[in-house]
Amino acid sequence: MQKIxxxxxxxxxxxxxxxxYTLLLLIISFSVFNLxxxxxxxxxSLMNIVLIVVPLxxxxxxxxxxxxxxxxxxLLVSQPLQxxxxxxxxxxxxxxxxxxxxxxGVGIAVFIYSFTPTGIILVGVGLxxxxxxxxxxxxxxxxxxxxxxxxxxxxxxxxxxxLIFDGLVLFILFQFADYPLEKPMLLLSGLNPIDMGRILxxxxxxxxxxxGYTGAVFQSFFGTTxxxxxxxxxxxLWMIIPVSLSLRKxxxxxx
Amino acid sequence: MIIAxxxxxxxxxxxxxxxxxxxxxxxxxxxLIGPNGSGxxxxxxxILGMVVPDSGFITFNSKNILHDWLYREHIGYMPQIGxxxxxxxxxQVLNMMKDIRSKCSNYSLDEDLVNAFKLPxxxxxxxxxxxxxxxxxxxxxxxxxxxPDVLILDEPTxxxxxxxxxxxxxxxxxxxxxxxxxxxxxHILSELDDLVTQVIYMQDGNLVFHKSIELLxxxxxxxxxxxxxxxxxQKNR
Numbered sequence: 001m002q003k004i005x006x007x008x009x010x011x012x013x014x015x016x017x018x019x020x021y022t023l024l025l026l027i028i029s030f031s032v033f034n035l036x037x038x039x040x041x042x043x044x045s046l047m048n049i050v051l052i053v054v055p056l057x058x059x060x061x062x063x064x065x066x067x068x069x070x071x072x073x074x075l076l077v078s079q080p081l082q083x084x085x086x087x088x089x090x091x092x093x094x095x096x097x098x099x100x101x102x103x104x105g106v107g108i109a110v111f112i113y114s115f116t117p118t119g120i121i122l123v124g125v126g127l128x129x130x131x132x133x134x135x136x137x138x139x140x141x142x143x144x145x146x147x148x149x150x151x152x153x154x155x156x157x158x159x160x161x162x163l164i165f166d167g168l169v170l171f172i173l174f175q176f177a178d179y180p181l182e183k184p185m186l187l188l189s190g191l192n193p194i195d196m197g198r199i200l201x202x203x204x205x206x207x208x209x210x211x212g213y214t215g216a217v218f219q220s221f222f223g224t225t226x227x228x229x230x231x232x233x234x235x236x237l238w239m240i241i242p243v244s245l246s247l248r249k250x251x252x253x254x255x
Numbered sequence: 256m257i258i259a260x261x262x263x264x265x266x267x268x269x270x271x272x273x274x275x276x277x278x279x280x281x282x283x284x285x286x287l288i289g290p291n292g293s294g295x296x297x298x299x300x301x302i303l304g305m306v307v308p309d310s311g312f313i314t315f316n317s318k319n320i321l322h323d324w325l326y327r328e329h330i331g332y333m334p335q336i337g338x339x340x341x342x343x344x345x346x347q348v349l350n351m352m353k354d355i356r357s358k359c360s361n362y363s364l365d366e367d368l369v370n371a372f373k374l375p376x377x378x379x380x381x382x383x384x385x386x387x388x389x390x391x392x393x394x395x396x397x398x399x400x401x402x403p404d405v406l407i408l409d410e411p412t413x414x415x416x417x418x419x420x421x422x423x424x425x426x427x428x429x430x431x432x433x434x435x436x437x438x439x440x441x442h443i444l445s446e447l448d449d450l451v452t453q454v455i456y457m458q459d460g461n462l463v464f465h466k467s468i469e470l471l472x473x474x475x476x477x478x479x480x481x482x483x484x485x486x487x488x489q490k491n492r
Contacts, residue, residue: 003354014342071338075348078303079355080328254266254306 001085004076008093011072012065018101021057025105028053032109039114040205043122047201050106050126051194055133056158062094062137063154067147074255087250091138091243098130118204125197128235132193133158135242142246142253165192182217193238196231256281256405256436257302262311264297271297272308273460279438281404284431286447287440288484289457295440296335298457299409302438303332328359331403335410335440337394339382345393346378349400356401368396371422387414395423405436412446424450444481456484458491 012018028049036042069090076086106126110119137154144150169188173181189195203222221227257279264272271294279285287295300306302313304320304327312319315326339348349369356362369375372392385393391414398406406427412420427450431437441447454471456463464487468480477483 007351011340011342069340072340074305074334074338075340076355077305078327078330078332078334079352080325080359081355082324252307254300 001089004081004086004089005093005096007072008069008090009097011069012093012097017061018097021061021098022101022105025053025102026109029106029109033113040116040118043110043114043116043118044205046106046110047122047198050122051129051198052162054102054126054129055162055194058098058130058133059137059140059154059158060151061098062134063141063151064147065094066090066138066141067150077255083251084247087138087247088243091134095131095134098134099127102126102130118201121204122201125200128232128239129193129197131239132235132242135239135246138246139242142249161192161194165195169195186217186221190234193235196235200228200231257313257315258317259298259302259313260311262298262301262308262313264294264301264306264308270460272301274311275457275460275462276311277455277462277465279436281436282431282434283453284427284437284451285439285453285455286451286480287438287455287457288442288444288447289463290488292459293457294460295457296409297460299332299407299438299440302407303327303330328356328401329404331398331401331406333391333394333398333406333408333411335413337390339390339393341383342381344379344381345374345385348382348393349374349378349397352397352400359401363402365399365402366396368392368399368422368426371426372396372419388416388419391415392419399426399430403435405438406430407438409440410442411439412441412443420446444484445479448480451480454480454484456487463487463491 029046032046032049033039033042036045073086073090077083103123107123110123113119136157140153140157141150144153169185172188173185189199199218199222203219222231257277259275259277262272262275263270273294275294275298277298287298289295297306301308302315302320304324307321312321314320315323315329318326320326343351353364372395374392374396377389380389382390382393391411395408395411395415398408408427411423411427415423424446427437427439431450437450439447439450451468453465453467455465466474471480471483471487472478475483475486477486
Protein backbone atom coordinates (compact mmCIF):
# COMPACT_ATOMS: atom_id res chain seq x y z
CA MET A 1 0.00 0.00 0.00
CA GLN A 2 2.79 2.45 0.84
CA LYS A 3 4.30 1.65 -2.55
CA ILE A 4 1.16 2.71 -4.40
CA UNK A 5 0.88 5.88 -2.29
CA UNK A 6 4.48 6.62 -3.16
CA UNK A 7 3.78 6.26 -6.90
CA UNK A 8 0.65 8.41 -6.65
CA UNK A 9 2.48 11.20 -4.83
CA UNK A 10 5.46 11.20 -7.22
CA UNK A 11 3.01 11.34 -10.10
CA UNK A 12 1.12 14.27 -8.55
CA UNK A 13 4.33 16.16 -7.88
CA UNK A 14 5.46 15.55 -11.45
CA UNK A 15 2.54 17.50 -12.87
CA UNK A 16 3.06 20.98 -11.60
CA UNK A 17 -0.51 21.86 -10.63
CA UNK A 18 -0.05 21.11 -6.94
CA UNK A 19 3.06 23.26 -6.83
CA UNK A 20 1.19 26.10 -8.55
CA TYR A 21 -1.61 25.67 -5.99
CA THR A 22 0.88 25.92 -3.14
CA LEU A 23 2.38 29.09 -4.62
CA LEU A 24 -1.09 30.60 -5.15
CA LEU A 25 -1.99 29.98 -1.50
CA LEU A 26 1.38 31.36 -0.36
CA ILE A 27 0.91 34.56 -2.38
CA ILE A 28 -2.68 35.00 -1.17
CA SER A 29 -1.91 34.43 2.48
CA PHE A 30 1.20 36.62 2.61
CA SER A 31 -0.43 39.46 0.67
CA VAL A 32 -3.55 39.35 2.85
CA PHE A 33 -1.49 39.68 6.01
CA ASN A 34 0.63 42.45 4.51
CA LEU A 35 -2.35 44.44 3.24
CA UNK A 36 -4.06 44.59 6.64
CA UNK A 37 -2.19 45.95 9.64
CA UNK A 38 -4.72 44.24 11.91
CA UNK A 39 -3.96 40.52 11.80
CA UNK A 40 -7.43 39.41 12.89
CA UNK A 41 -8.87 41.36 9.96
CA UNK A 42 -6.33 39.62 7.74
CA UNK A 43 -7.41 36.29 9.18
CA UNK A 44 -11.03 37.09 8.33
CA SER A 45 -10.20 37.86 4.68
CA LEU A 46 -8.00 34.80 4.51
CA MET A 47 -10.87 32.69 5.86
CA ASN A 48 -13.20 33.89 3.12
CA ILE A 49 -10.65 33.05 0.43
CA VAL A 50 -9.76 29.68 1.95
CA LEU A 51 -13.40 28.61 2.25
CA ILE A 52 -13.96 29.30 -1.46
CA VAL A 53 -10.64 28.35 -3.07
CA VAL A 54 -9.67 25.21 -1.14
CA PRO A 55 -12.85 23.21 -1.82
CA LEU A 56 -12.89 24.31 -5.47
CA UNK A 57 -9.29 23.36 -6.25
CA UNK A 58 -9.42 20.15 -4.23
CA UNK A 59 -12.60 18.79 -5.78
CA UNK A 60 -11.70 19.67 -9.37
CA UNK A 61 -8.08 18.59 -9.21
CA UNK A 62 -8.97 15.29 -7.56
CA UNK A 63 -11.77 14.47 -9.98
CA UNK A 64 -9.57 15.13 -12.99
CA UNK A 65 -6.72 13.22 -11.41
CA UNK A 66 -8.86 10.13 -10.82
CA UNK A 67 -9.95 10.16 -14.47
CA UNK A 68 -6.40 10.68 -15.68
CA UNK A 69 -5.10 7.78 -13.63
CA UNK A 70 -7.59 5.35 -15.16
CA UNK A 71 -4.68 3.71 -17.00
CA UNK A 72 -2.72 3.44 -13.79
CA UNK A 73 -5.71 1.92 -11.99
CA UNK A 74 -6.32 -0.52 -14.84
CA LEU A 75 -2.70 -1.61 -14.75
CA LEU A 76 -2.76 -2.17 -10.99
CA VAL A 77 -6.08 -4.01 -10.92
CA SER A 78 -4.64 -6.85 -13.02
CA GLN A 79 -1.80 -7.24 -10.52
CA PRO A 80 -1.89 -9.15 -7.22
CA LEU A 81 -3.25 -6.16 -5.31
CA GLN A 82 -6.46 -5.64 -3.40
CA UNK A 83 -8.84 -3.17 -5.00
CA UNK A 84 -9.47 -1.66 -1.59
CA UNK A 85 -5.77 -0.89 -1.22
CA UNK A 86 -5.56 0.66 -4.68
CA UNK A 87 -8.47 2.99 -4.00
CA UNK A 88 -7.44 3.96 -0.47
CA UNK A 89 -3.91 4.60 -1.69
CA UNK A 90 -5.23 6.85 -4.43
CA UNK A 91 -7.20 8.80 -1.82
CA UNK A 92 -4.27 8.90 0.58
CA UNK A 93 -1.86 10.04 -2.12
CA UNK A 94 -4.05 12.92 -3.23
CA UNK A 95 -4.96 13.84 0.35
CA UNK A 96 -1.32 13.89 1.46
CA UNK A 97 -0.20 15.98 -1.49
CA UNK A 98 -3.02 18.53 -1.15
CA UNK A 99 -2.94 18.85 2.64
CA UNK A 100 0.81 19.31 2.46
CA UNK A 101 0.49 22.09 -0.08
CA UNK A 102 -2.27 23.75 1.98
CA UNK A 103 -0.14 23.50 5.08
CA UNK A 104 2.80 25.11 3.33
CA GLY A 105 0.69 27.68 1.50
CA VAL A 106 -1.47 28.91 4.36
CA GLY A 107 -0.02 27.36 7.51
CA ILE A 108 3.34 29.12 7.28
CA ALA A 109 1.86 32.60 6.86
CA VAL A 110 -0.69 32.06 9.63
CA PHE A 111 1.93 30.77 12.05
CA ILE A 112 4.22 33.74 11.31
CA TYR A 113 1.64 36.52 11.48
CA SER A 114 -1.10 35.24 13.71
CA PHE A 115 -0.18 32.25 15.85
CA THR A 116 -3.47 32.38 17.79
CA PRO A 117 -6.21 29.81 18.51
CA THR A 118 -8.21 31.36 15.66
CA GLY A 119 -5.30 30.98 13.26
CA ILE A 120 -4.74 27.37 14.25
CA ILE A 121 -8.43 26.60 13.80
CA LEU A 122 -8.36 28.24 10.36
CA VAL A 123 -5.49 25.98 9.33
CA GLY A 124 -7.23 22.94 10.85
CA VAL A 125 -10.50 23.68 9.07
CA GLY A 126 -8.64 24.11 5.78
CA LEU A 127 -6.93 20.74 6.24
CA UNK A 128 -10.18 18.93 7.03
CA UNK A 129 -11.96 20.63 4.11
CA UNK A 130 -9.16 19.43 1.83
CA UNK A 131 -9.76 15.84 2.95
CA UNK A 132 -13.54 16.18 2.63
CA UNK A 133 -13.45 17.53 -0.90
CA UNK A 134 -10.92 14.96 -2.10
CA UNK A 135 -13.33 12.33 -0.73
CA UNK A 136 -16.33 13.89 -2.48
CA UNK A 137 -14.31 14.04 -5.72
CA UNK A 138 -13.63 10.30 -5.48
CA UNK A 139 -17.35 9.70 -5.13
CA UNK A 140 -18.18 11.91 -8.14
CA UNK A 141 -15.51 10.23 -10.26
CA UNK A 142 -16.36 6.63 -9.45
CA UNK A 143 -20.04 6.96 -10.27
CA UNK A 144 -19.66 8.45 -13.74
CA UNK A 145 -17.72 6.88 -16.56
CA UNK A 146 -17.74 10.01 -18.67
CA UNK A 147 -15.00 12.45 -17.78
CA UNK A 148 -16.83 15.65 -18.78
CA UNK A 149 -19.92 14.56 -16.84
CA UNK A 150 -17.85 13.70 -13.78
CA UNK A 151 -16.09 17.06 -13.75
CA UNK A 152 -19.44 18.79 -14.29
CA UNK A 153 -20.86 17.00 -11.27
CA UNK A 154 -17.82 18.00 -9.22
CA UNK A 155 -18.28 21.67 -10.15
CA UNK A 156 -22.00 21.48 -9.35
CA UNK A 157 -21.26 19.92 -5.97
CA UNK A 158 -18.83 22.71 -5.17
CA UNK A 159 -21.40 25.29 -6.28
CA UNK A 160 -23.97 23.60 -4.08
CA UNK A 161 -21.79 23.58 -0.99
CA UNK A 162 -20.46 27.11 -1.34
CA LEU A 163 -23.41 29.04 -2.80
CA ILE A 164 -26.65 27.16 -3.35
CA PHE A 165 -26.82 25.69 0.14
CA ASP A 166 -26.55 29.12 1.75
CA GLY A 167 -29.28 30.37 -0.55
CA LEU A 168 -31.53 27.52 0.52
CA VAL A 169 -30.83 28.23 4.17
CA LEU A 170 -31.71 31.90 3.70
CA PHE A 171 -34.88 30.90 1.88
CA ILE A 172 -35.92 28.65 4.76
CA LEU A 173 -35.06 31.37 7.27
CA PHE A 174 -37.30 33.90 5.55
CA GLN A 175 -40.15 31.47 4.93
CA PHE A 176 -40.26 30.35 8.53
CA ALA A 177 -39.24 33.63 10.13
CA ASP A 178 -42.14 33.39 12.61
CA TYR A 179 -40.87 30.19 14.14
CA PRO A 180 -37.91 29.64 16.43
CA LEU A 181 -35.31 28.31 14.03
CA GLU A 182 -32.15 28.40 16.15
CA LYS A 183 -32.04 24.67 16.88
CA PRO A 184 -32.93 23.53 13.33
CA MET A 185 -30.23 25.90 12.07
CA LEU A 186 -27.70 23.94 14.09
CA LEU A 187 -28.76 20.74 12.34
CA LEU A 188 -28.91 22.40 8.94
CA SER A 189 -25.37 23.68 9.22
CA GLY A 190 -24.27 20.10 9.81
CA LEU A 191 -25.34 19.34 6.25
CA ASN A 192 -22.60 21.54 4.82
CA PRO A 193 -18.97 21.09 5.85
CA ILE A 194 -17.99 24.52 4.53
CA ASP A 195 -20.61 26.18 6.77
CA MET A 196 -19.44 24.19 9.77
CA GLY A 197 -15.90 25.33 9.11
CA ARG A 198 -17.00 28.95 8.78
CA ILE A 199 -18.96 28.85 12.03
CA LEU A 200 -16.07 27.27 13.90
CA UNK A 201 -13.69 30.02 12.78
CA UNK A 202 -16.15 32.89 13.25
CA UNK A 203 -16.99 31.83 16.78
CA UNK A 204 -13.32 31.83 17.69
CA UNK A 205 -13.12 35.37 16.33
CA UNK A 206 -15.75 36.56 18.81
CA UNK A 207 -17.90 38.14 16.16
CA UNK A 208 -20.81 35.87 17.04
CA UNK A 209 -22.37 38.82 18.85
CA UNK A 210 -23.05 40.27 15.41
CA UNK A 211 -25.18 37.26 14.49
CA GLY A 212 -27.98 38.05 16.97
CA TYR A 213 -29.83 35.36 18.84
CA THR A 214 -28.78 32.60 16.40
CA GLY A 215 -25.21 33.59 17.11
CA ALA A 216 -25.81 33.13 20.80
CA VAL A 217 -27.25 29.65 20.22
CA PHE A 218 -24.32 28.81 17.98
CA GLN A 219 -21.93 30.12 20.62
CA SER A 220 -23.56 27.99 23.30
CA PHE A 221 -23.19 24.88 21.14
CA PHE A 222 -20.09 25.29 18.97
CA GLY A 223 -18.31 27.34 21.60
CA THR A 224 -18.17 24.49 24.11
CA THR A 225 -15.60 21.71 23.95
CA UNK A 226 -18.44 19.24 23.59
CA UNK A 227 -19.88 21.08 20.59
CA UNK A 228 -16.41 21.49 19.11
CA UNK A 229 -15.73 17.75 19.29
CA UNK A 230 -19.15 16.95 17.77
CA UNK A 231 -18.46 19.35 14.90
CA UNK A 232 -15.07 17.80 14.18
CA UNK A 233 -16.65 14.34 14.27
CA UNK A 234 -19.39 15.38 11.85
CA UNK A 235 -16.76 16.83 9.53
CA UNK A 236 -14.79 13.60 9.68
CA LEU A 237 -18.00 11.76 8.78
CA TRP A 238 -18.18 14.01 5.74
CA MET A 239 -14.85 12.52 4.71
CA ILE A 240 -15.42 8.90 5.76
CA ILE A 241 -18.87 8.43 4.21
CA PRO A 242 -17.93 9.52 0.65
CA VAL A 243 -14.74 7.46 0.77
CA SER A 244 -16.50 4.30 1.91
CA LEU A 245 -19.37 4.77 -0.56
CA SER A 246 -16.92 5.24 -3.42
CA LEU A 247 -14.90 2.26 -2.23
CA ARG A 248 -18.00 0.05 -2.27
CA LYS A 249 -18.71 1.14 -5.82
CA UNK A 250 -15.10 0.75 -6.96
CA UNK A 251 -14.85 -2.79 -5.61
CA UNK A 252 -17.51 -3.95 -8.05
CA UNK A 253 -16.66 -1.66 -10.92
CA UNK A 254 -15.86 -3.17 -14.32
CA UNK A 255 -12.63 -1.88 -15.76
CA MET B 256 -6.50 -24.80 -12.75
CA ILE B 257 -9.10 -22.25 -13.78
CA ILE B 258 -12.72 -23.33 -13.64
CA ALA B 259 -15.53 -21.01 -14.66
CA UNK B 260 -19.01 -22.10 -13.66
CA UNK B 261 -22.16 -20.59 -15.16
CA UNK B 262 -20.64 -17.15 -15.51
CA UNK B 263 -23.09 -14.52 -16.69
CA UNK B 264 -22.32 -10.87 -17.30
CA UNK B 265 -24.59 -8.20 -18.70
CA UNK B 266 -23.64 -4.69 -19.73
CA UNK B 267 -27.01 -2.99 -19.61
CA UNK B 268 -29.12 -4.96 -22.06
CA UNK B 269 -26.18 -6.54 -23.84
CA UNK B 270 -25.42 -10.05 -22.64
CA UNK B 271 -21.64 -10.30 -22.83
CA UNK B 272 -21.39 -13.72 -21.21
CA UNK B 273 -24.31 -16.11 -21.06
CA UNK B 274 -23.92 -18.99 -18.63
CA UNK B 275 -20.36 -19.77 -19.67
CA UNK B 276 -18.64 -22.74 -18.08
CA UNK B 277 -15.10 -23.79 -18.92
CA UNK B 278 -12.24 -25.71 -17.42
CA UNK B 279 -8.61 -24.88 -18.15
CA UNK B 280 -5.82 -27.14 -16.97
CA UNK B 281 -2.07 -26.93 -16.62
CA UNK B 282 -0.01 -27.56 -19.72
CA UNK B 283 -2.81 -26.64 -22.08
CA UNK B 284 -2.64 -23.94 -24.67
CA UNK B 285 -6.16 -22.75 -25.28
CA UNK B 286 -7.29 -20.55 -28.14
CA LEU B 287 -10.34 -18.39 -27.48
CA ILE B 288 -11.92 -17.84 -30.85
CA GLY B 289 -15.06 -16.06 -31.90
CA PRO B 290 -16.36 -13.10 -33.88
CA ASN B 291 -15.94 -9.54 -32.60
CA GLY B 292 -18.09 -8.85 -29.60
CA SER B 293 -18.57 -12.51 -28.74
CA GLY B 294 -17.39 -12.03 -25.16
CA UNK B 295 -13.80 -13.27 -25.35
CA UNK B 296 -12.25 -10.26 -23.70
CA UNK B 297 -15.03 -10.12 -21.09
CA UNK B 298 -14.30 -13.75 -20.19
CA UNK B 299 -10.58 -13.02 -19.90
CA UNK B 300 -11.25 -9.92 -17.81
CA UNK B 301 -13.56 -11.82 -15.47
CA ILE B 302 -10.83 -14.39 -14.90
CA LEU B 303 -8.56 -11.49 -13.92
CA GLY B 304 -11.21 -9.97 -11.67
CA MET B 305 -11.31 -6.78 -13.72
CA VAL B 306 -14.93 -7.50 -14.58
CA VAL B 307 -17.19 -8.78 -11.83
CA PRO B 308 -19.68 -11.39 -13.11
CA ASP B 309 -23.38 -10.88 -12.34
CA SER B 310 -23.79 -14.54 -11.45
CA GLY B 311 -21.71 -17.69 -11.49
CA PHE B 312 -18.21 -17.99 -10.12
CA ILE B 313 -14.66 -18.62 -11.18
CA THR B 314 -12.13 -20.61 -9.20
CA PHE B 315 -8.38 -20.51 -9.51
CA ASN B 316 -6.58 -23.51 -8.03
CA SER B 317 -9.96 -24.43 -6.50
CA LYS B 318 -10.28 -21.11 -4.67
CA ASN B 319 -13.02 -18.65 -5.52
CA ILE B 320 -11.45 -15.51 -6.97
CA LEU B 321 -14.21 -13.17 -5.84
CA HIS B 322 -12.59 -11.94 -2.65
CA ASP B 323 -9.11 -13.17 -3.41
CA TRP B 324 -6.43 -11.13 -5.06
CA LEU B 325 -3.23 -13.00 -4.39
CA TYR B 326 -4.01 -15.53 -7.14
CA ARG B 327 -3.13 -12.82 -9.64
CA GLU B 328 0.53 -13.26 -8.80
CA HIS B 329 0.33 -16.49 -10.82
CA ILE B 330 -1.06 -14.73 -13.87
CA GLY B 331 0.69 -12.76 -16.56
CA TYR B 332 -1.77 -10.69 -18.53
CA MET B 333 -1.24 -9.00 -21.84
CA PRO B 334 -4.20 -6.74 -22.63
CA GLN B 335 -5.57 -6.16 -26.09
CA ILE B 336 -4.90 -2.45 -25.86
CA GLY B 337 -2.24 -1.77 -23.25
CA UNK B 338 -2.97 1.43 -21.37
CA UNK B 339 -0.19 2.79 -19.21
CA UNK B 340 0.33 5.98 -17.19
CA UNK B 341 1.31 8.41 -19.91
CA UNK B 342 3.86 10.39 -17.97
CA UNK B 343 5.92 7.39 -16.97
CA UNK B 344 8.84 6.08 -18.97
CA UNK B 345 9.19 2.42 -19.97
CA UNK B 346 11.87 2.01 -17.32
CA GLN B 347 9.64 3.48 -14.61
CA VAL B 348 6.75 1.21 -15.55
CA LEU B 349 8.98 -1.87 -15.50
CA ASN B 350 10.47 -0.87 -12.16
CA MET B 351 7.07 -0.12 -10.68
CA MET B 352 5.76 -3.55 -11.63
CA LYS B 353 8.87 -5.22 -10.22
CA ASP B 354 8.45 -3.20 -7.04
CA ILE B 355 4.78 -4.17 -6.69
CA ARG B 356 5.44 -7.83 -7.31
CA SER B 357 8.65 -8.03 -5.31
CA LYS B 358 6.85 -9.41 -2.26
CA CYS B 359 5.17 -12.25 -4.14
CA SER B 360 6.03 -15.77 -3.06
CA ASN B 361 7.36 -16.92 -6.42
CA TYR B 362 9.28 -13.82 -7.41
CA SER B 363 11.73 -14.54 -10.16
CA LEU B 364 12.41 -12.43 -13.20
CA ASP B 365 12.34 -13.59 -16.79
CA GLU B 366 13.73 -10.77 -18.90
CA ASP B 367 14.03 -12.75 -22.16
CA LEU B 368 11.36 -10.73 -23.91
CA VAL B 369 12.56 -7.39 -22.53
CA ASN B 370 15.92 -8.07 -24.10
CA ALA B 371 14.60 -9.71 -27.26
CA PHE B 372 12.46 -6.66 -27.96
CA LYS B 373 15.46 -4.39 -27.24
CA LEU B 374 13.51 -2.47 -24.59
CA PRO B 375 16.65 -1.56 -22.60
CA UNK B 376 17.49 0.94 -25.38
CA UNK B 377 14.12 2.64 -24.95
CA UNK B 378 13.93 2.80 -21.16
CA UNK B 379 13.86 6.61 -21.10
CA UNK B 380 10.95 6.94 -23.54
CA UNK B 381 7.65 8.12 -22.13
CA UNK B 382 4.67 5.82 -22.59
CA UNK B 383 2.62 8.46 -24.40
CA UNK B 384 5.24 8.79 -27.17
CA UNK B 385 5.29 5.06 -27.95
CA UNK B 386 3.83 3.57 -31.11
CA UNK B 387 1.11 0.94 -30.83
CA UNK B 388 3.58 -1.83 -31.59
CA UNK B 389 6.10 -0.74 -28.98
CA UNK B 390 3.31 -0.52 -26.38
CA UNK B 391 2.39 -4.10 -27.29
CA UNK B 392 6.02 -5.11 -26.77
CA UNK B 393 5.94 -3.57 -23.29
CA UNK B 394 2.68 -5.39 -22.53
CA UNK B 395 4.12 -8.71 -23.70
CA UNK B 396 7.32 -8.21 -21.70
CA UNK B 397 5.31 -7.40 -18.57
CA UNK B 398 3.12 -10.49 -19.01
CA UNK B 399 6.14 -12.80 -19.13
CA UNK B 400 8.34 -10.85 -16.70
CA UNK B 401 7.43 -12.63 -13.49
CA UNK B 402 7.46 -16.26 -14.68
CA PRO B 403 3.73 -16.74 -14.08
CA ASP B 404 2.08 -20.16 -14.17
CA VAL B 405 -0.75 -18.85 -16.32
CA LEU B 406 -0.40 -16.59 -19.31
CA ILE B 407 -3.42 -14.75 -20.60
CA LEU B 408 -2.75 -13.09 -23.94
CA ASP B 409 -5.47 -10.97 -25.51
CA GLU B 410 -4.69 -10.48 -29.22
CA PRO B 411 -0.95 -10.75 -28.58
CA THR B 412 0.32 -10.31 -32.12
CA UNK B 413 -2.01 -7.53 -33.26
CA UNK B 414 0.18 -4.55 -34.11
CA UNK B 415 3.51 -6.35 -33.79
CA UNK B 416 5.88 -6.48 -36.73
CA UNK B 417 6.68 -9.95 -38.19
CA UNK B 418 10.02 -10.21 -36.37
CA UNK B 419 8.53 -9.32 -33.01
CA UNK B 420 5.53 -11.57 -33.42
CA UNK B 421 7.87 -14.46 -34.32
CA UNK B 422 9.87 -13.78 -31.14
CA UNK B 423 6.67 -13.74 -29.11
CA UNK B 424 5.42 -16.96 -30.70
CA UNK B 425 8.64 -18.78 -29.90
CA UNK B 426 8.45 -17.52 -26.35
CA UNK B 427 4.87 -18.78 -26.00
CA UNK B 428 5.90 -22.23 -27.28
CA UNK B 429 8.84 -22.31 -24.86
CA UNK B 430 6.57 -21.43 -21.92
CA UNK B 431 3.96 -23.97 -23.00
CA UNK B 432 6.61 -26.67 -22.96
CA UNK B 433 7.42 -25.75 -19.36
CA UNK B 434 3.90 -26.92 -18.53
CA UNK B 435 2.23 -23.55 -18.16
CA UNK B 436 -1.35 -22.77 -19.00
CA UNK B 437 -1.63 -20.37 -21.92
CA UNK B 438 -4.88 -18.68 -22.93
CA UNK B 439 -4.79 -16.83 -26.25
CA UNK B 440 -7.48 -14.90 -28.02
CA UNK B 441 -6.69 -14.10 -31.60
CA HIS B 442 -8.20 -13.57 -35.01
CA ILE B 443 -5.07 -14.53 -36.89
CA LEU B 444 -5.83 -18.23 -36.91
CA SER B 445 -2.94 -19.27 -39.12
CA GLU B 446 -0.61 -18.25 -36.30
CA LEU B 447 -2.36 -20.45 -33.77
CA ASP B 448 -1.94 -23.67 -35.77
CA ASP B 449 1.31 -24.80 -34.22
CA LEU B 450 0.55 -23.31 -30.78
CA VAL B 451 -2.76 -24.46 -29.44
CA THR B 452 -3.95 -27.78 -28.05
CA GLN B 453 -7.54 -26.78 -27.30
CA VAL B 454 -10.07 -24.47 -28.87
CA ILE B 455 -12.89 -22.59 -27.18
CA TYR B 456 -15.34 -21.13 -29.66
CA MET B 457 -17.64 -18.34 -28.51
CA GLN B 458 -20.51 -16.57 -30.19
CA ASP B 459 -22.83 -13.85 -28.82
CA GLY B 460 -21.73 -14.51 -25.27
CA ASN B 461 -22.30 -18.25 -25.49
CA LEU B 462 -19.60 -20.85 -25.32
CA VAL B 463 -20.38 -22.91 -28.44
CA PHE B 464 -17.80 -25.63 -27.95
CA HIS B 465 -14.59 -26.50 -26.12
CA LYS B 466 -12.65 -29.22 -27.93
CA SER B 467 -9.13 -30.39 -28.40
CA ILE B 468 -7.70 -29.42 -31.74
CA GLU B 469 -7.46 -33.03 -32.92
CA LEU B 470 -11.14 -33.53 -32.30
CA LEU B 471 -11.95 -30.32 -34.13
CA UNK B 472 -9.91 -31.44 -37.13
CA UNK B 473 -11.68 -34.76 -37.12
CA UNK B 474 -15.14 -33.22 -36.85
CA UNK B 475 -14.66 -30.71 -39.61
CA UNK B 476 -12.36 -32.74 -41.80
CA UNK B 477 -10.04 -29.75 -42.21
CA UNK B 478 -6.35 -29.82 -41.42
CA UNK B 479 -5.87 -26.06 -41.00
CA UNK B 480 -7.39 -24.36 -37.98
CA UNK B 481 -8.49 -21.38 -40.05
CA UNK B 482 -10.45 -23.59 -42.43
CA UNK B 483 -11.91 -25.64 -39.57
CA UNK B 484 -13.15 -22.53 -37.80
CA UNK B 485 -14.49 -21.09 -41.04
CA UNK B 486 -16.58 -24.20 -41.58
CA UNK B 487 -17.85 -23.99 -37.99
CA UNK B 488 -18.78 -20.33 -38.43
CA GLN B 489 -20.66 -21.10 -41.62
CA LYS B 490 -22.58 -23.89 -39.92
CA ASN B 491 -23.57 -21.64 -37.02
CA ARG B 492 -24.83 -18.83 -39.19
